[in-house]
Amino acid sequence: MVALLPPLEAPVDPTDALRRIAFLLERNRAGTYRVEAFRKAVKALKEIGDDEVAAHVEAGTIQQVPGIGKTTASVVEEAARGELPAYLESLQDNSGGPLADGGEDLYAALRGDCHLHSDWSDGGSPIDEMVLTGIELGHEWMVLTDHSPQLRVANGLTAERLTKQIAIVDAINRGVGQTFRLFKGIEVDILDDGSLDQTDVMLGQLDLVTASVHSKLKMNSAPMTKRMVNAVLNPRVNVLGHCTGRLVEGSRGTRPQSDFDARAVFEACLEGNTAVEINSRPERQDPPDELIELALEIGCVFSIDSDAHAPGQLDMKAYGCERAELLGVPWDRIITTWDADRLHAWADPTS
Incomplete structure (x- = not known):
C-alpha cells in the first residue's frame, strides 16, 4: 500500500x-x-x-x-x-507531510499508478530510479507510460525504442522479485481520427495502454467527440488520460478544456471497459469535478494517476485521492486500488 x-x-x-x-x-x-x-x-x-x-x-x-x-x-x-x-x-x-488535506485513507489503499514517465521520453529520471522510488513509497505495481512517436517535443518512443524499453522492463521485473511488478505500457497519442499513434503489433506487446489527446485541443466538439469515442472503444486502450486537456495553473499558464460531448465519451468508456483517469497533477486537475460526477453516474471505473515526470511526483496521487474522496468515488471502481493480477486480467483485451 x-x-x-x-x-x-x-x-x-x-x-x-x-x-x-x-x-x-x-x-x-x-x-x-x-x-x-x-x-x-x-x-x-x-x-x-x-x-x-x-x-x-x-x-x-x-x-x-x-x-x-x-x-x-x-x-x-x-x-x-x-x-x-x-x-x-x-x-x-x-x-515532508501530506500533500493534501483529505483522501488519506484512499491514498493508503492505492497499490499502483497507470501513468508515469521516465527519461526515455520527457521524464527527468531513469526507469530504475522511478521504480526504486515507487517501491520505497509502497507501490505494488506501476505502469511505465512514456510518450508515443508523434509527440516529438516529448521525445516520444518509436516502435524500435519501445521494443528496447520492453526488454529493460522485463529485466527490471526479473531483478525486483515477486513483491513489485513494472507493467509495460505507453501514453499513446489519440490522433485526429481517433486512431492510435503506435502500431497494433507494438500495442499488443504491452500490458496496459493509456491514451490521451495532446494535439488540436481546440477541435470542434463533434469531431473531438468522435475522435475520443473511437479511441476509448479500441480494445487496446485501457485508460483515457487527462480527458479535457485543461491547465488550471503552473509555469505553462492556463488552458481551457477541450469541447466534446462528455456523456457520449464516458458512455463509450463504459462500453469499451476503459477507465477515466483522475489526473492528479495540480496544474491539470483533470477531469473537472462535474465531469467526474458524470462519469460516476454513468458507471465508469477510474484510475487515480500521478502523471509523474520525476520520482517525487509519484506522491501527487494524494491530490487525486482528495478529489475522489470528496466526490464519493467508490474505492472498488478505482483500478489503482486493485492488485497486480486483477489489473492485468482486467486490461487484457482477450479476457
Missing part, C-alpha cells in the same frame, strides 16, 4: 540524503534546476564509489568532484560525519 516516506534520521548514507532531498523538492514542485543539482550529485557519487567519496570528504575536496556543488558538498560532508544534513532536516520538517 502507498504511504508517505518516513523521515530519514542520522546516520544517513550521503547518496540516500541527496536522493531524499531531490524527492522532496520534486513533490513540492521546486524548480527543475534545483532538483537537477541533487540528481547530478547522486550520479557523481555512484560513479566514483564509496571509498573515493570517503577519501574526498576526509581531504575536504568533495566539491572538486564534477557534479558536486557547494550545497550538495555540504550535504555529503554532513552525512559522512554521521549527521543529518541541515538542508534535508529543514525540508523534512517543512515539506
Whole structure:
C-alpha cells in the first residue's frame, strides 16, 4: 500500500540524503534546476564509489568532484560525519507531510499508478530510479507510460525504442522479485481520427495502454467527440488520460478544456471497459469535478494517476485521492486500488 516516506534520521548514507532531498523538492514542485543539482550529485557519487567519496570528504575536496556543488558538498560532508544534513532536516520538517488535506485513507489503499514517465521520453529520471522510488513509497505495481512517436517535443518512443524499453522492463521485473511488478505500457497519442499513434503489433506487446489527446485541443466538439469515442472503444486502450486537456495553473499558464460531448465519451468508456483517469497533477486537475460526477453516474471505473515526470511526483496521487474522496468515488471502481493480477486480467483485451 502507498504511504508517505518516513523521515530519514542520522546516520544517513550521503547518496540516500541527496536522493531524499531531490524527492522532496520534486513533490513540492521546486524548480527543475534545483532538483537537477541533487540528481547530478547522486550520479557523481555512484560513479566514483564509496571509498573515493570517503577519501574526498576526509581531504575536504568533495566539491572538486564534477557534479558536486557547494550545497550538495555540504550535504555529503554532513552525512559522512554521521549527521543529518541541515538542508534535508529543514525540508523534512517543512515539506515532508501530506500533500493534501483529505483522501488519506484512499491514498493508503492505492497499490499502483497507470501513468508515469521516465527519461526515455520527457521524464527527468531513469526507469530504475522511478521504480526504486515507487517501491520505497509502497507501490505494488506501476505502469511505465512514456510518450508515443508523434509527440516529438516529448521525445516520444518509436516502435524500435519501445521494443528496447520492453526488454529493460522485463529485466527490471526479473531483478525486483515477486513483491513489485513494472507493467509495460505507453501514453499513446489519440490522433485526429481517433486512431492510435503506435502500431497494433507494438500495442499488443504491452500490458496496459493509456491514451490521451495532446494535439488540436481546440477541435470542434463533434469531431473531438468522435475522435475520443473511437479511441476509448479500441480494445487496446485501457485508460483515457487527462480527458479535457485543461491547465488550471503552473509555469505553462492556463488552458481551457477541450469541447466534446462528455456523456457520449464516458458512455463509450463504459462500453469499451476503459477507465477515466483522475489526473492528479495540480496544474491539470483533470477531469473537472462535474465531469467526474458524470462519469460516476454513468458507471465508469477510474484510475487515480500521478502523471509523474520525476520520482517525487509519484506522491501527487494524494491530490487525486482528495478529489475522489470528496466526490464519493467508490474505492472498488478505482483500478489503482486493485492488485497486480486483477489489473492485468482486467486490461487484457482477450479476457
